[in-house]
Amino acid sequence: MNIYDVSExxxxxxxxxxxxxxxxxxxxxxxxxxxxxxxxxxxYTPNVFxxxxxxxxxxxxxxxxxxxxxPYLANAIYYLERGxxxxxxxxxxxxxxxxxxxxxxxxxLLRSKRVDAIILAGSKFVEMRAKDNAYIIEAAAxxxxxxxxxxxxxxxxxxxxxxxxxxxxxxxRQLLSAGRRxxxxxxxxxxxxxxxxxxxxxxxxxxxxxxxxxxLIQQCPKDMEAARDLLLSLRxxxxxxxxxxxxxxxxxxxxxxYAHVSGISIPDELNIIGYNNSxxxxxxxxxxxxxxxxxxACALQPSTP
Amino acid sequence: MNIYDVSExxxxxxxxxxxxxxxxxxxxxxxxxxxxxxxxxxxYTPNVFxxxxxxxxxxxxxxxxxxxxxPYLANAIYYLERGxxxxxxxxxxxxxxxxxxxxxxxxxLLRSKRVDAIILAGSKFVEMRAKDNAYIIEAAAxxxxxxxxxxxxxxxxxxxxxxxxxxxxxxxRQLLSAGRRxxxxxxxxxxxxxxxxxxxxxxxxxxxxxxxxxxLIQQCPKDMEAARDLLLSLRxxxxxxxxxxxxxxxxxxxxxxYAHVSGISIPDELNIIGYNNSxxxxxxxxxxxxxxxxxxACALQPSTP
DNA sequence: TTGTACGCGTTATCAC
DNA sequence: GTGATAACGCGTACAA
Numbered sequence: 001m002n003i004y005d006v007s008e009x010x011x012x013x014x015x016x017x018x019x020x021x022x023x024x025x026x027x028x029x030x031x032x033x034x035x036x037x038x039x040x041x042x043x044y045t046p047n048v049f050x051x052x053x054x055x056x057x058x059x060x061x062x063x064x065x066x067x068x069x070x071p072y073l074a075n076a077i078y079y080l081e082r083g084x085x086x087x088x089x090x091x092x093x094x095x096x097x098x099x100x101x102x103x104x105x106x107x108x109l110l111r112s113k114r115v116d117a118i119i120l121a122g123s124k125f126v127e128m129r130a131k132d133n134a135y136i137i138e139a140a141a142x143x144x145x146x147x148x149x150x151x152x153x154x155x156x157x158x159x160x161x162x163x164x165x166x167x168x169x170x171x172x173r174q175l176l177s178a179g180r181r182x183x184x185x186x187x188x189x190x191x192x193x194x195x196x197x198x199x200x201x202x203x204x205x206x207x208x209x210x211x212x213x214x215x216l217i218q219q220c221p222k223d224m225e226a227a228r229d230l231l232l233s234l235r236x237x238x239x240x241x242x243x244x245x246x247x248x249x250x251x252x253x254x255x256x257x258y259a260h261v262s263g264i265s266i267p268d269e270l271n272i273i274g275y276n277n278s279x280x281x282x283x284x285x286x287x288x289x290x291x292x293x294x295x296x297a298c299a300l301q302p303s304t305p
Numbered sequence: 306m307n308i309y310d311v312s313e314x315x316x317x318x319x320x321x322x323x324x325x326x327x328x329x330x331x332x333x334x335x336x337x338x339x340x341x342x343x344x345x346x347x348x349y350t351p352n353v354f355x356x357x358x359x360x361x362x363x364x365x366x367x368x369x370x371x372x373x374x375x376p377y378l379a380n381a382i383y384y385l386e387r388g389x390x391x392x393x394x395x396x397x398x399x400x401x402x403x404x405x406x407x408x409x410x411x412x413x414l415l416r417s418k419r420v421d422a423i424i425l426a427g428s429k430f431v432e433m434r435a436k437d438n439a440y441i442i443e444a445a446a447x448x449x450x451x452x453x454x455x456x457x458x459x460x461x462x463x464x465x466x467x468x469x470x471x472x473x474x475x476x477x478r479q480l481l482s483a484g485r486r487x488x489x490x491x492x493x494x495x496x497x498x499x500x501x502x503x504x505x506x507x508x509x510x511x512x513x514x515x516x517x518x519x520x521l522i523q524q525c526p527k528d529m530e531a532a533r534d535l536l537l538s539l540r541x542x543x544x545x546x547x548x549x550x551x552x553x554x555x556x557x558x559x560x561x562x563y564a565h566v567s568g569i570s571i572p573d574e575l576n577i578i579g580y581n582n583s584x585x586x587x588x589x590x591x592x593x594x595x596x597x598x599x600x601x602a603c604a605l606q607p608s609t610p
Numbered sequence: 611t612t613g614t615a616c617g618c619g620t621t622a623t624c625a626c
Numbered sequence: 627g628t629g630a631t632a633a634c635g636c637g638t639a640c641a642a
Contacts, residue, residue: 002635013613018637022407028611045417049357050635053618058363058418060397068386074379081373090418095386095397112350113395150572216467224587279376282529283558283588285565287457288492302459307619318629323621331627355619358634 001044021046060090062110064103065121068095069247071278072295076121076148079299089116098124104135112241117144121299123193126150148298150192160298164193167291168200168245169207171273174244176208180271184241186230186251188222197247197275220251224280227254228261235262243271249280249290256284259301306349313342365395367415369408370426376525376554376583377600381426381453384604394421403429409440416421422449426604428498431455453603455497462574465603469498472596473505473550474512476578480548481513485576489546491535491556493527502552502580520544525556529585532559533566539565548576554585554595561589 003021005016012031019027020035026037038044052058061084065073081091095109096103103125110118125147127133133152136145140156151159185201187194202212216239220230220266225245231254235243244255247258252274256266264270266286274281274290281290308326312319317336325330325340332340343349355512357363358502361494366389370378399415401408408430415423425441430452438457441450445461456464490506492499507517521544525535532551536559539546549560557579561571569575571591579586579595586595 003637004635014636015613015638016611019612022637026611031611047358047635048620049354049361049363051637052354053358053620053635054353054637056354056618063398067383068373069373069376069383070380071376071379074374074376077398078374078400080373081398085399090397093368093382093386093396094390095383113353130584250584257590279555279585280588283585285562285590309619319620320622320629320631321627327621333627336627351620355634356621358619358636359621361634389634 001042002047002114003044006035006038006044009042010035030125056114057116058090058111058114059088060092060115062092062094062115062118063121064094064096064106064110064118066096066098066103066124068093070122071280072276072293073122075278075295076299079296080119080121080148083300086166088251100127100132107135110137111143115143116144119146119148120150121148123150123191124189125142126152126192128190128192128195149293149295160301162193162293162298164196164293165203167293168197168275169199169204170203171289171291172201173207173246175245175271175273176204177208178271180243181210182216182241183243183245184231184234184239185217185245185247186220186227186255187217187247187289188220188251189247194247201245216241220254222248222250224250224254224257227251228257229254231255231258232261242269243273245273245275247275249274249276249278252288252290253280253284256286256288306347307352307505308349311340311343311347311349314347315340344495361419362421363395363419364393365397365418365419365420367397367399367420367423367432368426369399369401369411369415369423371401371403371408371429373398375427376585377581377598378427380583380600380606384601385424385426385453388605390541405432405437412440412444416444417446418576420448422451424451424453427452427456428455428496431457431497433495433497433500438491454600456596463606465606467498467598469501469598470505470508472598473580474509475505476594476596477506477509477525477550478512479577480550480576481509481515485548486515487521487546488548488550488576489536489539489544490522490550491525491532491560492522492552493525494552495557499552521546525559527553527555528557529555529562532556533562534559536560536563537566547574548578550580552580554579554581554583554593557593557595558585558589561591561593 003017007017017035020032027140029159063080068074068077084091094106096106137154140154146158148160148163152162187198205212220227246252252272255272259266259270266272272288274288277290277292281288308319310320317427322340325337365458368385373379373382389396399411401411447457449461451463453465454467456466494505510517525532551557557577560577564571564575577593579593582595582597586593
């Protein structure tokens, strides 16, 4: 079932069929209707592979993410897919995990599929060492690359970022104005946004004349139980803190759990501020104040640097 | 940059290049190495569109889901994508929403993209009225259809299901043995699995000689605040219940919130059992007992009916 | 307004 | 072991 069958049945050439197919106005109404009817009768559907070969595109965009089941990324993917489809693009999903080699491998894989662009969802694709991002910048010579919540300087690279620094800075300032002096900061990784958030925290303290101390900046796996246990053990070691800020809501949930098992009242004795304003932040009692990273806007309103 | 360029540079025919490309053994080691070197030098990558046209497949499978940001579906998608990719298939994601017309439209769209199979993730694709599922059964004549957590009888249809009925039945029986007599059941929709769960609930009551009553079976949007508010208003109306079972964890989170605002202790005064054993069930205090629907197994171990 | 002929880059089927 | 050549199905100059 191809364009030749249709042309034969309709008594026209394949060129005319193609014209009808692509809405070319240079077809008489009579012919158009005849062809459309034949298409309908035969149940003809154009072959996207052949079309792709000729036009060198299948209107497909690759979305890479480290883990599509992460609430933040799941949201990003949702918005991205809807946005792409509204422009009649397909989305090929690619979950890479967190290993740099794997990310590069999948990136090349998508390029070999000749997608029209690649979207890197989540801040985990921007590495600290510039040379580890070179593959992205080089690839952008061939195809557009979009970063959702990540920033990379380069031609044909489109970044959307939440101003993590300002967001954390502002939230930390609020805690400080409320009289909190020992704010514990929990983070999971030194990604682009991870570093920005942490700097926002540190700068807020400095602006208040407080020198950030290492013991109040703790790394923790992105897992609520891990966060709870870390806080318990820190307290057992005698660490004192009157607020917890986290780089992700899941850690903040862990902080709430810590407060509950320890009989500490929120927010009287302990303030907790999460990040991403995800579903998780709404599950706890009390609900967690969380910085909204505006994932929908990041996914749908890219802008050049 | 195509197979002709490579053949020319290597001084062989395109047939030989193709053979090298596809690991055909009928190539001398010497030739193979020569061709491989040229490919490497030229940075040649085979054109997937052309290959797709010839083989009539691009090794791509469509995944449909109503909402990829739903925790359960996000998990399913994650496992599906990883599983497909491990077999070198790509996954095209398609978020359909809940409207039947839209689902059918997207289903046809994916078919027109000539995907090798379609995976329907989540129980929301099996409608109550048989005729509303006809499009799936008919399409299965052309391409394999897999249902993740849904069952549909038909050739070339592969279903994986969690035995929702047994799961809810078992959980309800436990509540009954623990002495609970007024178990409130919250559900969101009459999907295939929605109905199975509800029947499990009803049958458990009947097995105990209790006739299910309508007032203890309540519909509620899949939203924690909505569930909390519904319970509050039911209580205000004088409804008495000593346990809550829900068709989804988000409703169970709402039930926990209800208990907290009402000063009701869990589990002494109120038992709560959720469904899906998702992240949400672990966020609350106390954590929610939740039925594990084994999404990973459903996504990765399909079996014929 | 319509038709012809070629290019897109593979894979597969021959023949040698 | 290797090479020529025909599909695969579409879009599109160019010709009519």
